Amino acid sequence: xxxxxxxxxxxxxxxxxxxxxxxxxxxxxxxxxxxxxxxxxxxxxxxxxxxxxxxxxxxxxxxxxxxxxxxxxxxxxxxxxxxxxxxxxxxxxxxxxxxxxxxxxxxxxxxxxxxxxxxxxxxxxxxxxxxxxxxxxxxxxxxxxxxxxxxxxxxxxxxxxxxxxxxxxxxxxxxxxxxxxxxxxxxxxxxxxxxxxxxxxxxxxxxxxxxxxxxxxxxxxxxxxxxxxxxxxxxxxxxxxxxxxxxxxxxxxxxxxxxxxxxxxxxxxxxxxxxxxxxxxxxxxxxxxxxxxx
Amino acid sequence: xxxxxxxxxxxxxxxxxxxxxxxxxxxxxxxxxxxxxxxxxxxxxxxxxxxxxxxxxxxxxxxxxxxxxxxxxxxxxxxxxxxxxxxxxxxxxxxxxxxxxxxxxxxxxxxxxxxxxxxxxxxxxxxxxxxxxxxxxxxxxxxxxxxxxxxxxxxxxxxxxxxxxxxxxxxxxxxxxxxxxxxxxxxxxxxxxxxxxxxxxxxxxxxxxxxxxxxxxxxxxxxxxxxxxxxxxxxxxxxxxxxxxxxxxxxxxxxxxxxxxxxxxxxxxxxxxxxxxxxxxxxxxxxxxxxxxx
DNA sequence: AATAGTGATTAGTTTTACTCATATGAGGAG
DNA sequence: CTCCTCATATGAGTAAAACTAATCACTATT
Numbered sequence: 001x002x003x004x005x006x007x008x009x010x011x012x013x014x015x016x017x018x019x020x021x022x023x024x025x026x027x028x029x030x031x032x033x034x035x036x037x038x039x040x041x042x043x044x045x046x047x048x049x050x051x052x053x054x055x056x057x058x059x060x061x062x063x064x065x066x067x068x069x070x071x072x073x074x075x076x077x078x079x080x081x082x083x084x085x086x087x088x089x090x091x092x093x094x095x096x097x098x099x100x101x102x103x104x105x106x107x108x109x110x111x112x113x114x115x116x117x118x119x120x121x122x123x124x125x126x127x128x129x130x131x132x133x134x135x136x137x138x139x140x141x142x143x144x145x146x147x148x149x150x151x152x153x154x155x156x157x158x159x160x161x162x163x164x165x166x167x168x169x170x171x172x173x174x175x176x177x178x179x180x181x182x183x184x185x186x187x188x189x190x191x192x193x194x195x196x197x198x199x200x201x202x203x204x205x206x207x208x209x210x211x212x213x214x215x216x217x218x219x220x221x222x223x224x225x226x227x228x229x230x231x232x233x234x235x236x237x238x239x240x241x242x243x244x245x246x247x248x249x250x251x252x253x254x255x256x257x258x259x260x261x262x263x264x265x266x267x268x269x270x271x272x273x274x275x276x277x278x279x280x281x282x283x284x285x286x287x288x289x290x291x292x293x294x
Numbered sequence: 295x296x297x298x299x300x301x302x303x304x305x306x307x308x309x310x311x312x313x314x315x316x317x318x319x320x321x322x323x324x325x326x327x328x329x330x331x332x333x334x335x336x337x338x339x340x341x342x343x344x345x346x347x348x349x350x351x352x353x354x355x356x357x358x359x360x361x362x363x364x365x366x367x368x369x370x371x372x373x374x375x376x377x378x379x380x381x382x383x384x385x386x387x388x389x390x391x392x393x394x395x396x397x398x399x400x401x402x403x404x405x406x407x408x409x410x411x412x413x414x415x416x417x418x419x420x421x422x423x424x425x426x427x428x429x430x431x432x433x434x435x436x437x438x439x440x441x442x443x444x445x446x447x448x449x450x451x452x453x454x455x456x457x458x459x460x461x462x463x464x465x466x467x468x469x470x471x472x473x474x475x476x477x478x479x480x481x482x483x484x485x486x487x488x489x490x491x492x493x494x495x496x497x498x499x500x501x502x503x504x505x506x507x508x509x510x511x512x513x514x515x516x517x518x519x520x521x522x523x524x525x526x527x528x529x530x531x532x533x534x535x536x537x538x539x540x541x542x543x544x545x546x547x548x549x550x551x552x553x554x555x556x557x558x559x560x561x562x563x564x565x566x567x568x569x570x571x572x573x574x575x576x577x578x579x580x581x582x583x584x585x586x587x588x
Numbered sequence: 589a590a591t592a593g594t595g596a597t598t599a600g601t602t603t604t605a606c607t608c609a610t611a612t613g614a615g616g617a618g
Numbered sequence: 619c620t621c622c623t624c625a626t627a628t629g630a631g632t633a634a635a636a637c638t639a640a641t642c643a644c645t646a647t648t
Binding site: 027034051053 | 636640644
């Protein structure tokens with residue numbers, strides 16, 4: 001009992017004639033005869049009465065036909081859509097806050113011009129969570145800041161942004177060029193551990209034998225900006241967030257010896273996960289993003 | 295894209311493992327691998343991500359699986375019922391009035407003991423109509439009285455009943471044994487042309503050079519009985535209808551030289567129509583009916 | 589009686605589905 | 619680090635299935 005048998009049964013029922021059913025299916029009458037007989041043997045009863053000039057469904061045949069018609073219809077509908085499976089599968093993106101705010105909108109706008117029908121799902125999470133979600137296969141791609149993660153992943157750097165070490169103009173400070181050691185003794189307003197900026201800072205300090213002991217920790221960069229503006233201390237933030245404040249003179253920029261001044265953005269996907277055409281297109285748009293980035 | 299591919303896809307999705315899917319289906323892992331690849335080539339995208347120890351449906355794979363599950367379920371439900379197609383197909387019987395009233399109840403009761411689930415449909419029609427319905431394939435079997443019909447039919451005589459020529463005791467008549475000619479000059483109360491009794495009578499008279507000119511014609515034998523009881527004339531009726539009245543003396547029996555005294559009952563079916571098991575059983579019960587008949 | 593139109597049958601061929609044997613690759617254990 | 623286990627992939631060969639070609643048998647029509 002295959003779909004083929006069902007197709008042949010339907011053709012015979014519709015033409016009332018083995019020979020014409022065969023012509024419609026581009027096979028020989030003999031093949032039709034075989035197929036119907038196999039079905040009849042399987043059913044244990046005749047499906048057609050053979051009249052002299054035509055065949056006619058028996059009651060059993062009619063019952064069977066009624067059952068197979070919807071099955072055939074489903075399969076044919078499926079067959080028509082199977083080429084477009086990818087176009088109906090949603091893309092799941094996890095992204096850091098900053099990338100989601102400043103890069104992702106442009107990327108997705110460009111992507112959706114090419115693939116307007118792909119549903120897109122964005123989750124904003126920390127870098128560490130992003131990788132975990134990727135590992136579990138719950139997302140197709142992660143856009144994070146910082147270093148390429150260990151594990152079964154493929155990382156593609158696609159942009160970077162400068163970081164500024166800033167404080168309020170009235171924040172009391174001896175010089176605008178600090179050593180690492182001096183920096184560590186200042187009042188530091190920092191992002192939480194696990195965030196790209198903080199992790200990079202911590203590792204640089206660790207290698208130099210220092211430790212940052214922030215007076216203020218926040219998961220939200222905007223809170224750090226406000227704290228810095230109010231003169232509570234020194235913070236490190238992306239140019240996209242503080243560029244305008246610097247030019248307005250509401251914050252001033254410091255420099256610290258040997259301290260990183262930029263953050264890398266990377267797109268990460270699971271090594272073993274198949275790249276669908278839409279996903280490849282998305283990656284292409286991400287890679288083309290460097291020039292768009294601030 | 296065959297049902298087999300769908301079965302394999304489902305097995306892999308459920309086990310998350312080509313090898314175990316193969317074991318479940320009693321085929322080799324290689325066959326599973328081939329089948330999945332064919333589906334993936336057809337779909338133009340991966341359906342499973344190959345992880346190191348297992349495989350996992352991609353989003354496209356999940357979409358496809360959702361579509362094929364109901365199809366597979368329908369096919370399996372069908373497969374379970376296909377053996378019993380005959381048991382769901384109704385039998386369509388056409389029958390003459392007399393047979394329907396006096397023989398059919400016993401026959402159907404016996405039949406339904408063996409095949410309790412077969413729906414049965416009885417239409418009571420004239421003999422001529424019965425054959426026409428049979429010719430069009432609208433009925434499976436006809437139970438009629440009279441001669442075997444011409445055409446692509448198989449007729450099985452299964453019983454016969456005596457006919458009585460009767461009139462009221464007070465009906466004025468010279469003798470109780472009439473010649474054909476005398477009979478024709480009496481007031482005749484007869485069934486309509488096309489009925490078994492009338493057709494047989496007419497043909498006997500025609501061969502002897504006579505014609506019946508009834509004073510009363512009815513499609514309903516009971517009306518003829520009442521007319522005869524009231525002394526309107528002579529009628530010819532089956533023993534099952536008049537036997538009791540004769541023994542009560544409300545009607546008396548006459549004899550007519552060379553005139554038929556019995557009617558044959560035959561079961562007729564179309565030569566080209568397949569005999570299902572239930573239909574064969576019904577025919578068997580009909581043939582066993584002789585002894586049951588009155 | 590000849591003929592046209594139909595399905596059935598059977599032997600042979602092509603195609604498909606599957607197996608067998610082997611390659612390949614990722615993890616984990618010694 | 620190498621070897622072993624546990625996976626899938628691949629390719630050649632085989633068995634099974636589907637199909638073809640040729641012919642038969644039957645019915646109805648001319």
